[in-house]
Structure formats: structure tokens, C-alpha cells
Amino acid sequence: GAGVSQSPRYKVAKRGQDVALRCDPISGHVSLFWYQQALGQGPEFLTYFQNEAQLDKSGLPSDRFFAERPEGSVSTLKIQRTQQEDSAVYLCASSRKPARRGGSYNEQFFGPGTRLTVL
């Protein structure tokens, strides 16, 4: 079936502009994650949804970052009043149920990312 898709793939914003990044997870995947990847670095966790509930937003760098998943499928990451330091690739990932009793957490399936450049 289709993998995780993200749009747009590239976004150029002027400093101060608001942006919205979309993620379509794999159908039926309960868990959805957002990551930020700076150039030359590994991805860093931003936030986690289980269905429509945002259970962990500890990685969001400031209150300018807001994420939602209102119907438990598509998610949107919104960045208000963008700054140059927000320039990065934003990755979305989804996975099946978080864990089985006594089992191991599942692998995450990543989308291609949105490369955000703030001028």
C-alpha cells in the first residue's frame, strides 16, 4: 500500500510568515510522529499523536510550533512567525499500535519530508 506522504516537499517562507506542513500517514496507523532534521544532523523528536490525541509535545521548540491530527489520520504541523532557525527538513512518521504487552515497540515508517527554508 501507499507509504507516508508529506506536502509540500519544499517550502520557502519569508521570515515572519506562517507555514503549514501536511502529513498523510499509512492507513490504519495509530501512532504519528513529527521530527525536525537540521542539516547534517539526525532527526529530533517534536511531537507524538496516538489517534487524535497529542500525547507528547515535549520536543516542540517554541510556542510558535503547533501540531494537530483532528480525525486521527492526517496531521498538520504549523509554524507561526517563522524564523531562520526554523529552516530544516520536517519528517513525519507513522507506526502501528505503540506496543504489545511484553513486546517491542514497532518500527516507524517515514515520509520523504518537507524541506523548509526561511529567508
Next chain:
Amino acid sequence: SQQGEEDPQALSIQEGENATMNCSYKTSINNLQWYRQNSGRGLVHLILIRSNEREKHSGRLRVTLDTSKKSSSLLITASRAADTASYFCATAVPFLAGGTSYGKLTFGQGTILTVHP
């Protein structure tokens, strides 16, 4: 902050040679995963090894895990030019949120592998 540290940061080899990448981490984990990222693309999951496993194979990939040393290695045998990519280890740590435990992934900085034809 990133839990994992990967070594080496960059590796350049000839096609047909083996490539070994190492990852160290700091806290107890549920599992450790390796991902590959080609230039300009998202991450592709390669292999997952649970904390109670010591070694795992998948095709030309061999992963080892030493929880006493908090380290893992990824071996790619008989490398190909198409293996050229960045490789990341990621540790899954139990995280309790909203009454549910989930595996929170923390990535290392990655190893850039270049395989010359």
C-alpha cells in the same frame, strides 16, 4: 538532544568491501533500530534489534547489540554503490504519556557512507 553517538562520522570504501558502523547510547532501551537516508529523501527502516537480542541478520546486513556496553554495530557486507547513504541508529526508549507507553526514538548524528564503484 541526541542520545546516540555514531562512529565513524564518514566512511569511504570500494564496492565489494564491508562497511562497519558503530553506535553508542546512554540509557536503557527497548530496542535499537537502524535507518538509511539517501540524499534528499526520508528515512528507510533497515533493521530492528530488541534489547534481549544480541545479533540479527537481514540480507547483507548484520546488527549486533551489547547492552552491557550500550553499543551496537551495523555491518554491510559486499557493499554496492547503491549503499551510498547516511545511516542512523535510533534507540527506542519507553515513554509514558497520557497513560500510554510508547517507544520514543532518539537518533544519532549518523554515519555518511560512500561506496565507490
